[in-house]
Amino acid sequence: MKLTDFNWKKIAIILGLLFIALYPVMHGDTYIMHIFILFFVWALVASNWNLLMGYAGIFSLGNIGYFAIGGYISGILAKSFGWSPWICIFLGGIGSMVSVTLFVGLPALRLSGIYIALLSLIFADTLPTILTQTRSVTGGAMGLHDIPPLFEGITRIHSYYINFVLFLVILTIIYKIIHSSTGLAFVALRDSKDFAKTLGVNEYKEKIKVFAYVSFLTGITGGFYVHYLGDISPTTLAIEPFLLAIAMMEMGGIGRFPGAVLGAVIIVFGNEFLRLAGTLRLALLGALICAIILFFPGGLMQFIDWIDSRIGRLKTSKAT
């Protein structure tokens, strides 16, 4: 292999995935495995969000709500009816898809920018109220507990690998969507809406499609999350998870794949390991985010582009 063929990004991805795949057998600290699972889940939430916001240009702020709906539906069904959690997770995804597409997606077609943001935020904001009003099923403010696990006798290692596979599968789906005709339609609509439409792009259809995809995938992720944790409560819908997920997107690079995953690495692991700093944790994290955005407004993906251009220059100077 020549020096010019060397693609450090591919190698970094392979090494990263290899490390994740081997971690439980190499070291296997159950606490760190738990953090990894949180990382898988939040990376998916943020990546789906990024698909909707960064790629489709739809300013949805309700994605944690889509996540919670999937989680609650799945948890309630599994707990109340004793159905297989796998089926419940799927139904949770469908439930999230139907409600989000109906109550946010369709109205959003008639709205633009900031108004979609408000609408989706209101949608997510009504959920805690609905939850307290339906206390008998949802557990209200106390939350839903003793949600059955995916299967009897599941261990941390099982959960780790299940969520890792979920992570890989959903990221692959997102990648495929970005590179499908739907992804092309969004870039076209963002670049020049009128021209895209006169070339046959059906804006409404593509927007509804992406709402359906994103809410389904986010809902499913919510399902896996609650069956792993065993409980869910309205605090999921509090401001902190919301801000952290937004920060993952911002830090990774909005509209860049897999930016949100990189953002999630920093936020999830940063958030855990900065616990040592106590109350200063969020402040330190905030400072880190500010620093990255200040130097690289395009987030970590822009930082990677920058390294790339450096390497490119090195190569050309070596060649001459």
Next chain:
Amino acid sequence: MILETKKVSKAFGRIEALIDVNMTVRKGEIFGIAGPNGAGKSTLFNVISGTFSPSSGQIVFEGKDITKLNAHRICHLGLARTFQIPQTFPTLSVYDNLRVGATFGGKIGRELEKRIQETLGFLNLTSFRDALASNLDLYTTKLVMMAACLATGCRLLMLDEPLAGLSMTEINAFLEVVRKINGGHGTTVLIIEHILDSLIDVSDRMLILHNGAVICVGEPNEVCQDPKVIEVYLGEGEDSQ
């Protein structure tokens, strides 16, 4: 006849941009539309292509009433248009710009790749295939905009002032391409240009629009001898001096 507008009017508040415009375009011809600034030429295109709907009147394309259809539906039926202010998808490569047209306008599935390659070849754009659309000069931008339209497989191509801002050599080259599209593909072309000379040169028939109304239609030599047209154009000449 491929396109017909019947008493099409369009008002923006108090401004009557189009007043009872009747126009018929025959299959296979190059049909020119001229008129001074603000005559309503672009509005006519916008109304035909579904960007706006007309205030009244009817538009028929290949025997179908398209008056109330959305822009994307009209494209699916085989009509594509360019814009006066050049539009491309700047963050996409030239190839992907055409891919938008071929994917969404073309409905061709497996033939997609072939259609794009052919269109690039036909317009001599193959060497720009991987260039980013934002890095192109004005002439190439206009070609790419037109190529994306052709990639939809349209039977009627509408060009809104494609020559504006081009040098004399570029104008001639561009008109050559338009003739080639018309001759080679048999695509009917509707072209707006407010400089009469270039339009007379390329059109089979032409129409003059003034203050939203049609003042003259016919073969180029008839049209430029029409006293009303001479008046409008002389008037404009005096204004601009």
